[in-house]
Amino acid sequence: MRKLFGITMTLMLAVASLIGNAAPAGQTQAAAAEPETRYASTTYAEGGTYVGVVSETIYYHDKKESSYMWNPQLPGYSSGLTCGIVAGGNIVAWYNGTSLYGELIPYHTPGFYFMGVFLWSTSNAYTAAMFSQLYTDMGATAAGVTISGYLNGMSTYAARRGKAFSGTSAVGTGGALLDPDYKDEIKKNGKLMTIFLDGFLIGSITALVSYKNSGYDTFGMEEYTGAHVMAVYGYKEINYLDVNGNVFRQDIYLIVHTGFGGDLGMTRITNTNAQFDDAYITHIY
Numbered sequence: 001m002r003k004l005f006g007i008t009m010t011l012m013l014a015v016a017s018l019i020g021n022a023a024p025a026g027q028t029q030a031a032a033a034e035p036e037t038r039y040a041s042t043t044y045a046e047g048g049t050y051v052g053v054v055s056e057t058i059y060y061h062d063k064k065e066s067s068y069m070w071n072p073q074l075p076g077y078s079s080g081l082t083c084g085i086v087a088g089g090n091i092v093a094w095y096n097g098t099s100l101y102g103e104l105i106p107y108h109t110p111g112f113y114f115m116g117v118f119l120w121s122t123s124n125a126y127t128a129a130m131f132s133q134l135y136t137d138m139g140a141t142a143a144g145v146t147i148s149g150y151l152n153g154m155s156t157y158a159a160r161r162g163k164a165f166s167g168t169s170a171v172g173t174g175g176a177l178l179d180p181d182y183k184d185e186i187k188k189n190g191k192l193m194t195i196f197l198d199g200f201l202i203g204s205i206t207a208l209v210s211y212k213n214s215g216y217d218t219f220g221m222e223e224y225t226g227a228h229v230m231a232v233y234g235y236k237e238i239n240y241l242d243v244n245g246n247v248f249r250q251d252i253y254l255i256v257h258t259g260f261g262g263d264l265g266m267t268r269i270t271n272t273n274a275q276f277d278d279a280y281i282t283h284i285y
Helices: 013-019 083-098 125-137 147-160 182-187
Strands: 003-005 049-059 062-069 111-114 117-120 165-169 192-202 208-211 216-241 247-257 264-268 275-284
Touching: 062 182, 083 117, 083 125, 083 147, 083 192, 083 216, 083 247, 083 275, 125 147, 147 165, 147 275, 182 192, 182 216, 182 275, 192 247, 192 264, 216 264
Parallel strands: none
Antiparallel strands: 003 165, 049 216, 062 216, 111 117, 165 275, 192 216, 192 275, 208 216, 216 247, 247 264
16 A cells, blocks of 8 residues: 545634644645645535435355454534545544554543443534644645645644554545555454545435345445545445356445434445545544
């Protein structure tokens, strides 16, 4: 995999000052040769334009699956800001509650255990301050965030808290959308992923229904146009086999924070009209 480099603005400004506003000394951002795409889908009503429901029945002789989803899931926090801020903020909050307990969001208690299950704390003034700070750090506008702004902003935020951020390309080669190592990075190495799409599908975690004994799966999601960012915390890959045991189709579903409110759900990045722009394994440590 190729290593590339190792968030209402006035909302809770008094609290945001607890995090701090100064970027780490010496950090600069190179000027882009041309304007970058800004990713700005924030709700079903704005940012992305609703196209319709996409449904499909997939017939097969057999199939092979691999899947994984992090527990705890992403917090499902909503910021009221653009999708890049929602994605980055939920990644910050996830690491704040799993491996860096309380170190990334000052004064915020990430969550608590109830009958052996970790439950996320609800959003509050401290998480609002975190989103607001990310908005600044990423150079976001009402039009959204750029990919470089997202990555630089995550790095700036982590450094301010005395931590490091890495954004490693997860884009595949030879026609593959994703580098196959992305699965191990999520499952084995305790990392998350951020994806950048132009046009996208959104559905619930149960959008794909399997009738394997009958030899078919059904699928249904809503389709939208527009540039969009989502945080990924799991995956399901399916290889469909014909009667001769040959793979005739592969589908990749990613388990995501949809970027719409606090909704968690799923997207499919293969066999769609969506344009897959970029993907990064995102880690804070």
